[in-house]
Amino acid sequence: MGATERDSYHHGDLRAALIEASESIIREEGVEGFTLRKAAKRAGVSPGAPSHHFKGTRGLLTAVAIRAFERLGAELAILPASGVPARNLRVQAEGYVTFAARNPGLFRLICRVDLIDCQDQDFREASFSALAHYRNAAAAYFGEDPPDRAARIFRPYLASAFATAHGLAHMILEGRPALLFDTPDPARTFIETTLPSVLLATWPDRHC
């Protein structure tokens, strides 16, 4: 549970262990509870060891953010797709917000551009790939071709398709639902009650 036991002087796969440890810390204590020393301790190494595998704290957090985007992408990928574009877009948006609500630490991390190396190619690739299904659903709904990898990510219609869900996600993480509901899980209640009607108002379509 605490520091990982280790028999040899070398760790074996410290890089992976640090990412794993960091993700756990962020899940348990949030991004603000994360420190490089904690991650090193949890992986069973000294505070200076991580520097051989990552460019400082930022490098490690960038790697964790990449994993977070991969998890988001995996969740969006398995959502059911119907023949109704509006419904598909709404399912993707709801999945996006649900991911943020269920993984507040990870979602906050991928939005903390001050903590991450946003120029990192793997990071940019991961952030692009994660939203593939969402993007396709939006393109189908708005009747446009989905942008390819070389094209700019955000077109006006895409901004529209992302902004509402992104805003709702942040509202949840900023604690708005707790002001509204006294249920055991206010965020869940928020998603189940407020969100569908919001998406309905944003992208009205009686075919859903």
Place this chain on the structure above:
Amino acid sequence: MGATERDSYHHGDLRAALIEASESIIREEGVEGFTLRKAAKRAGVSPGAPSHHFKGTRGLLTAVAIRAFERLGAELAILPASGVPARNLRVQAEGYVTFAARNPGLFRLICRVDLIDCQDQDFREASFSALAHYRNAAAAYFGEDPPDRAARIFRPYLASAFATAHGLAHMILEGRPALLFDTPDPARTFIETTLPSVLLATWPDRHC
């Protein structure tokens, strides 16, 4: 420019000076560049002095956040209002996003619930008051009575009215426009080109 000169042992109005200094630092270097010691130095006092006026760093940042909400509220209050509800709502939303783009540090601060005492009554009051015009515009557009001070802030229609603008604001602060435009001020370009069409898609109304 640097430390404020001081003739007497006592500062006179250190509380206000610390808030002023902190806001300047956050404007210049962002929230992540802020430290309590910097603020103390800029106000011309020792690192321990602020503790007599604020409950730690969080107390000071909460005071700065209150000021930030007041500035946001002041900007939204002077926006022109017409007889067309849809237009008024759109003007408020655009003002909201513009404030975020022009004051990235301050806007990030009021969203950093980990740095602020969100239970603070003055803070809650300020956050509520700042959005008065926005709320009224949304209520008029959706044909509902605006909620009074005692009522819960967010209803579904209000969440809808805020989510898109809030999401766009975060997208700007997360650097998305820089991926899109090569202009000297990508955020400005984003607002002037992408944003109106996004708001149009979100709240379609040919009376604007």
Place this chain on the structure above:
DNA sequence: GCATCAATCTGAACGTCATTTAGATTGATG
């Protein structure tokens, strides 16, 4: 005008943080 008191500020300390460096350890190569 003066003594007293509470508010305010300093200076130094403490523990934690990220990061760097010299040196110890060891897996891999020849």
Place this chain on the structure above:
DNA sequence: CATCAATCTAAATGACGTTCAGATTGATGC
């Protein structure tokens, strides 16, 4: 089996927030 580069430790550095004893002073009561 010797060599070498990769990996890790231990210690140090400087900045951070916070606390505390003591210095200073504005304000109050006389």
